[in-house]
Amino acid sequence: MSFIYNYSLKSLNTFGIDVMARQFATFQDIESLKNLLSQIKPEQNLLVIGGGSNMLFTKDFDGVVIKNEIKGIELINEDNSHYFVKAGAGEIWHDLVMFCVANNYQGIENLALIPGCVGASPMQNIGAYGVELKDVFHELDAIEITTGNLVHFNLQECKFGYRESVFKNELKNKFIIVSVTFKLNKLPVFNTSYGNISSVLNEKGIRDITMKEIADAVIEIRSSKLPDPKIIGNAGSFFKNPEIGIEQFEKLRKDYPTIVGYPTELGKIKVAAGWLIENAGWKGKVFRGAYGVHKNQALVLVNYGAATGSEIFELSQNIIDSVFLKFDIKLNREVNIY
Ligand code: FAD
Numbered sequence: 001m002s003f004i005y006n007y008s009l010k011s012l013n014t015f016g017i018d019v020m021a022r023q024f025a026t027f028q029d030i031e032s033l034k035n036l037l038s039q040i041k042p043e044q045n046l047l048v049i050g051g052g053s054n055m056l057f058t059k060d061f062d063g064v065v066i067k068n069e070i071k072g073i074e075l076i077n078e079d080n081s082h083y084f085v086k087a088g089a090g091e092i093w094h095d096l097v098m099f100c101v102a103n104n105y106q107g108i109e110n111l112a113l114i115p116g117c118v119g120a121s122p123m124q125n126i127g128a129y130g131v132e133l134k135d136v137f138h139e140l141d142a143i144e145i146t147t148g149n150l151v152h153f154n155l156q157e158c159k160f161g162y163r164e165s166v167f168k169n170e171l172k173n174k175f176i177i178v179s180v181t182f183k184l185n186k187l188p189v190f191n192t193s194y195g196n197i198s199s200v201l202n203e204k205g206i207r208d209i210t211m212k213e214i215a216d217a218v219i220e221i222r223s224s225k226l227p228d229p230k231i232i233g234n235a236g237s238f239f240k241n242p243e244i245g246i247e248q249f250e251k252l253r254k255d256y257p258t259i260v261g262y263p264t265e266l267g268k269i270k271v272a273a274g275w276l277i278e279n280a281g282w283k284g285k286v287f288r289g290a291y292g293v294h295k296n297q298a299l300v301l302v303n304y305g306a307a308t309g310s311e312i313f314e315l316s317q318n319i320i321d322s323v324f325l326k327f328d329i330k331l332n333r334e335v336n337i338y
């Protein structure tokens with residue numbers, strides 16, 4: 001296992017930001033990962049990368065970037081009501097979803113077409129259309145960076161929250177996830193109440209719903225709304241939806257009757273960040289002809305090809321400031337900044 005020096009990361013991040021890593025290597029199994037880790041000094045910055053679809057590089061990475069390419073998807077167990085499917089961290093997330101759809105392993109279909117790899121999915125407990133990773137998660141295996149030990153984490157130990165996990169908080173930069181095992185339903189428990197999934201199914205005249213039809217509906221909706229990173233650089237939603245108290249929400253609703261918010265289990269209101277950004281006047285804005293805010297979805301910042309990461313970061317700060325000024329709500333970034 002050897003490193004490449006001064007390696008361009010442009011094709012490895014979906015924003016398409018042209019930065020260099022001081023050192024770069026890939027690993028295809030646990031042994032090659034351990035071998036790489038043994039060559040990295042404790043004082044060196046280390047970054048593990050999957051699909052690069054949730055990161056923004058604002059400068060060259062002065063350290064070691066290692067890309068997870070551990071493959072493999074297999075059914076490892078089943079009980080009366082569940083299938084247990086184990087996937088290597090370097091598998092493409094959408095390929096895993098399609099594998100489950102093809103085999104009728106249910107519960108994961110609403111998460112179709114999320115970019116990136118399996119290994120990053122627990123990092124922010126990926127979610128879409130009313131389903132989160134935690135709903136289909138069984139356990140994961142990870143290598144501890146300092147010791148090289150393989151450690152198992154169960155559902156509780158991952159401390160999943162809204163776009164959160166233990167790996168983004170107290171265990172940040174301590175583990176490299178090498179595989180994830182999913183617990184999928186034998187009997188369908190479909191979730192079609194979210195967004196316009198049910199209206200798309202109705203339009204098609206679909207009565208007897210299958211997981212394939214839900215996955216297809218999600219793919220259709222996502223493709224029509226979101227920019228394809230292969231064409232326009234982006235990292236999906238740049239900000240999390242902020243949660244505020246009911247009183248503050250009701251006060252805002254008096255001034256802005258169209259504001260969008262949903263009650264959370266903890267008695268707060270999750271406000272649609274896209275609505276806040278759009279109503280602060282940012283939707284569709286283009287700067288220097290190079291970057292801006294997407295015209296269909298204000299939550300997505302885009303690189304039309306020639307932006308630097310620091311320009312996009314500065315834009316995100318300007319958005320945070322203006323939303324705060326107008327609505328007294330502080331947006332937090334979802335994308336990881338380097
Ligand atoms: P990367 O960007 O490579 O890494 C993200 C973070 O995880 C980094 O901190 C990295 O160091 C760490 N990491 C990566 N792999 C490992 C590993 N094996 N072990 C330890 N740490 C690791 N997200 C959603 O939640 N829901 C969506 O609906 C959604 N839609 C999106 C749509 C578009 C068009 C885009 C571009 C992004 C979207 N995202 C969405 C964000 C993104 O796809 C997810 O966060 C995805 O899980 C990132 O995977 P990745 O492999 O690209 O991670």
Ligand code: NAP
Nearest residue numbers: 127128129130193194195225226235236237241262272297
């Ligand atoms: P949308 O359907 O226009 O909805 C706007 C926001 O309202 C979403 O952010 C969603 O919150 C919330 N919402 C909508 N219906 C809801 C319901 N019935 N109950 C609770 N909350 C509801 O959103 P969109 O931008 O097109 O995205 C659709 C789905 O894909 C969302 O789940 C979104 O999170 C996910 N997505 C995520 C990313 C990312 O990078 N993280 C990128 C694109 C899409 P939630 O975001 O909390 O679900």
